[in-house]
Amino acid sequence: MTRQELIDLIKRKRSFLCVGLDPDISKMPQSLDGDKFAFNRAIIDATAPYAIAYKPNLAFYEMHGAKGYLAFEQTIQYIRDNYPEMLVIADAKRGDIGNTSRMYASSFFDTLGVDAVTVAPYMGEDSVTPFLGYDGKWVILLALTSNRGSADFQMLKDTQGTALYEHVLTTAQQWGTPDNLMFVVGATHGEMFRDIRRIVPHHFLLVPGVGAQGGSLAEVAQYGLNEDCGLIVNSSRGIIHASNSDDFAQVAEQKAREIRDEMSQMLTAHKIL
């Protein structure tokens, strides 16, 4: 998916909502008997009118071994077959030496056919650039994450007072462009979006941490929206596990619609629609 296609999709659907497909069996209705692919299908069908992206996190599939990996593949294929307009993000947080990152890139882009992969920056340029060599595909690089541990290293400052996550934002712009590179910035750092937008005015930001993790959509939008929207905001538990009963898909639809309605107003207020 190109940047322009993504912007068009956001405007057409009046939404910048990404649904995190992170199913937790203990929160799925018993009637599904732990079938994560069946759960995802129901969630996808219910939320597709209100979302522009789906983001399965690999951990929730790998934990079941090869069987879980198959549910991941089936989920990707189901979206590709039924909702081909959607941005599909593999939340994998990979990153390895160049030789090995090339394997991961091929795995996600060639074998699975996803549009975007989250990548960890710790190992530097040759761990990231192999993911950037695919037309219409995206790297989403961790910059400032939504969790408490983001303070441990990401906020360490150098002699000029520049934090590590700011170095990541700056340095990575030598590797990729707003056409193939996005950044992860957690919603839990609402006000810091203002400073981050100074460093990356044009790049799309993938924003986790709204909902269960306590981030504010209003704050993220206020400081994070740019002239093309420039935001993809993820909600996972707040949508997919809003109900643990057989009405989970209905409740997910309602939650997704509510967020879309909020986003639609924000896009209008910011004159993006």
Next chain:
Amino acid sequence: MTRQELIDLIKRKRSFLCVGLDPDISKMPQSLDGDKFAFNRAIIDATAPYAIAYKPNLAFYEMHGAKGYLAFEQTIQYIRDNYPEMLVIADAKRGDIGNTSRMYASSFFDTLGVDAVTVAPYMGEDSVTPFLGYDGKWVILLALTSNRGSADFQMLKDTQGTALYEHVLTTAQQWGTPDNLMFVVGATHGEMFRDIRRIVPHHFLLVPGVGAQGGSLAEVAQYGLNEDCGLIVNSSRGIIHASNSDDFAQVAEQKAREIRDEMSQMLTAHKIL
């Protein structure tokens, strides 16, 4: 595997060699028809007398989807069944928010039953500690990696002149101990092992980058060995793909034996044996 069991294993086998099980189909003999599990079995049987650890890198399996993941599981099981004394390291470089890292930890330790997982530190404490809560299991945290990109962020210095990787070494010692935490330090930084040993005198270090990547085993041993050995040195391509023909296992055995012989001398010279 406990720390004492690991030290005993090293002394008994007069070796601190880890064999990286990173099979590249283009370098496997055609007669194997791309069967990575069959390749690994032959490599393991050939090198087991000389090694103390095996380290499959997930990328080389995930690239084939669920089928590849199965070959990974079969490889782990094969080592467990036939060489139960071996340290098995899943080279995954995972790391996510606490909730998700718990899934990964369960996946690797409960489901797969490996002894150790490599973890990326970028997301901080709550991304790492879920892996530390398992008796006899290990986190191997990326500190200073073997690739060129290690200079991009890992070597950034703060106002006190402390590099990021040094912060990782220091901070992580508040989370784990020499009994459940090791660090990745690339062999390509041979002389820096002296400074690193000042920060982590007792922790085991997993050292990739010997062989194909250009690191020197002699330099690593000179500066990196401690009173308990404290090193696990990995070689992958230099052993498993030393021959691309049907004699690959024989040649791998020979390469592994040569390295073991060198290591045995080093352990004696350093009065560890």
